[in-house]
Amino acid sequence: MKYNDLVSAIKSPIFSLNDLALSGLDVFDYQLSLWVKKGHLIRLKNGLYAFSRDKEKLQGEGIAFLLYQPSYLSLETALAWYGFIPEIVYAYTSITAKTTRTFENACGRFIYRHVKSELFWGYVQMNTDHGPYLLAEPEKALLDYFYLNLSRIDNEEDFENIRLNEEEMEKTLDKGKLIKYLDAFGVKKMERWAKRCLP
Numbered sequence: 001m002k003y004n005d006l007v008s009a010i011k012s013p014i015f016s017l018n019d020l021a022l023s024g025l026d027v028f029d030y031q032l033s034l035w036v037k038k039g040h041l042i043r044l045k046n047g048l049y050a051f052s053r054d055k056e057k058l059q060g061e062g063i064a065f066l067l068y069q070p071s072y073l074s075l076e077t078a079l080a081w082y083g084f085i086p087e088i089v090y091a092y093t094s095i096t097a098k099t100t101r102t103f104e105n106a107c108g109r110f111i112y113r114h115v116k117s118e119l120f121w122g123y124v125q126m127n128t129d130h131g132p133y134l135l136a137e138p139e140k141a142l143l144d145y146f147y148l149n150l151s152r153i154d155n156e157e158d159f160e161n162i163r164l165n166e167e168e169m170e171k172t173l174d175k176g177k178l179i180k181y182l183d184a185f186g187v188k189k190m191e192r193w194a195k196r197c198l199p
Contacts, residue, residue: 001027003040013054013130014066017047042106050107057130060108064092065133067103068112071096072123072134075113075148078141083168095120095136095144113148122181139178142169142197146190159193170199 009023020027032049035041042050045067050058064073071094073081080089091109097117103110122140125132136144145162146153153159175198182194 001025001031003035006035007051010051013057014044014048014050014063016049044105044107045103055107058107059128059130059133060092060110061126061133061135062128062131063107064094064110065131067110068094068096068098068101070098070120071112072120072136074123074136074141074144076145078136078138079145081135082138082141082172084138084142084165084172086163086165113144115144115147119144119147119185137177138169138172139174139181142173142178143181143185143190143194146193147185147187150187150189153193159196164197166197169197173197173199175199 006025006027009025010019012019032041032043036043036049039052042052042055044050044063048066050063061073064077065071073092074095075093076085076087076089077091077093079085080087091111093111093113095115096112097115097120098112100114101112122143123134123136126135153162178194178198182190
C-alpha cells in the first residue's frame with residue numbers, strides 16, 4: 001500500500017490501527033514506521049498515529065482524550081484552564097481510573113494520574129471541530145488536586161505555595177457543588193484546604 005492511498009482512505013487527522021482495520025486497509029507495521037521516519041506520520045503511541053500535514057489541527061486536549069481512556073483533563077491543566085493557577089502548564093494532566101501512565105510524543109507530554117473508579121466523575125464533555133474531550137468541572141479539578149497532593153500540603157505555607165487565584169475561584173466555583181463533591185471524597189484532611197477556596 002502507498003502512502004497516498006492511506007491519505008485518500010483516512011480523513012481524520014488522527015487514526016488507530018483499529019481504524020485501518022475497519023476501513024479494510026492492509027497496512028504493515030514496517031510501512032507505518034517508514035512513514036514516521038520520513039516525517040509523513042507522527043506516532044502518538046503504539047497503534048495511534050497522526051498525519052504530520054495536519055499537525056496545526058491537532059489539539060493537545062483531544063490527543064490526551066484519545067491516548068488513554070477512560071480519562072478526563074483535570075489537576076494543573078484544568079486549574080490553569082479555569083484561571084485558578086498562574087502557571088503556564090507544559091503537560092496535559094488527566095485523571096484516569098486505570099493505572100498511572102505518562103506518554104511523550106511530538107505533540108507534548110501527557111500525564112495520567114490514577115484515582116479509584118468511585119471518584120471518576122465530575123467532568124463535562126467539550127466539543128471541538130476535531131473531536132470531543134472531557135474536562136473536570138472547576139470544583140472537581142480543585143478537589144482532584146488536593147486529593148492527589150495531600151501529602152505535600154501540610155501547612156499554611158504549602159497551601160499558599162499553590163498560588164490559587166481567589167478572585168477567579170470566587171467568580172467560578174459553585175459553593176453547594178464544592179461541598180457536595182467534598183463529602184463524596186470522604187477524606188477529612190481535604191476539608192481544611194477545600195473550604196479555604198469557598199466563594
